[in-house]
Amino acid sequence: MKATSSNHLKQMTKAEGLITKFESFGSNFNPPNANISLQALKDNIALNKQLLFDTKASINLLVNYQNSKNKILEEVNAKVRQIELIVKALEVEESTLESVKTISANFKPRKRKPVNQIASATEGEQGTVSPALPDAVPNEKLIGSRATHKFAERRLDWLEQLVDYLTLIPSYVPNEPDLTIEGLKTYIEESKQELASWHRESEKLDALRIKRDEQLLNEKTGLVTLFRKAVFYAKSLYPRHTKEYKEIERFLFKRR
Numbered sequence: 001m002k003a004t005s006s007n008h009l010k011q012m013t014k015a016e017g018l019i020t021k022f023e024s025f026g027s028n029f030n031p032p033n034a035n036i037s038l039q040a041l042k043d044n045i046a047l048n049k050q051l052l053f054d055t056k057a058s059i060n061l062l063v064n065y066q067n068s069k070n071k072i073l074e075e076v077n078a079k080v081r082q083i084e085l086i087v088k089a090l091e092v093e094e095s096t097l098e099s100v101k102t103i104s105a106n107f108k109p110r111k112r113k114p115v116n117q118i119a120s121a122t123e124g125e126q127g128t129v130s131p132a133l134p135d136a137v138p139n140e141k142l143i144g145s146r147a148t149h150k151f152a153e154r155r156l157d158w159l160e161q162l163v164d165y166l167t168l169i170p171s172y173v174p175n176e177p178d179l180t181i182e183g184l185k186t187y188i189e190e191s192k193q194e195l196a197s198w199h200r201e202s203e204k205l206d207a208l209r210i211k212r213d214e215q216l217l218n219e220k221t222g223l224v225t226l227f228r229k230a231v232f233y234a235k236s237l238y239p240r241h242t243k244e245y246k247e248i249e250r251f252l253f254k255r256r
Contacts, residue, residue: 005055008216011253012048015227018251019045022230025244028237035221036230044223051212058205065198069152072191076155079187080107082179083162090171099165106158149202152195160188217255224253 019041022029031037087100163184166172177183216223231251238245 005052005212007254007256008048008052008212011216011223011227012045012052014251014253015041015045015048015223018227018230018248021247021251022234025234025237029234031230031233033229033233036226036233041226041230044226048215048223051208051215055205055208055212058201058208061201062198062205065194065201066148068194069148069198072152072194073155075187076159076191077107079179079184080104080159080162082176083166086174086179087166087169087172090169092169092171096169100162103158103162103165107155146202149195149199153192156188156191156195159184163188224255227251227253 019038022038022041029038034040084100084104087097163181166184167181172181174180178187214222219225231248231253234248235245238248
């Protein structure tokens, strides 16, 4: 079972509350197992907190890259439209103009699914959505997806093809610096570097997700396992009818 950011946060919040409860027991809480000592439990939470912080930082970076990607797509479409207008104004041969149009056709919007189909597909993928929690990270499924990354890469590849073809048109000498062959090549290179950074951060987030699963759900050393054991030990200290026992019993740690 994979952990989600919201479940991770829920379990950590409960764990911190349980530690506060254990601290109120004073010297009574002295488990024979060092793995569930008060300090060991605090160290476990500290590791989980750092992991949550790193995950949120990575996702925030990916949100910025996502916005940058959207800007790149808008800019590429605008540049292609401008290039088409410039080439048309040059009164080049019909075959040359058709070649430019053929390459530019890659940038034209495709038919999209009806809204109701998109909605049903999304619901099927995401399942039931939990209410947002304070400090929860954004929906990770929508950040840094490989499909959107490939989509942006293809756009830049097509623009590069168009620029390569423009080098065969000697009369293509626009006044705008960003639309010159050199300006377009520089733009493509910088945009590819931006996408490469996005890809690296996506891989980093994938690694953090794996670490999060391990830190929270590992059957021997995960937060859920250790705090379940701590609850079991703490309940053994008090009779079932006592206030302490009933308070401890409320702390339930789940794997999902």
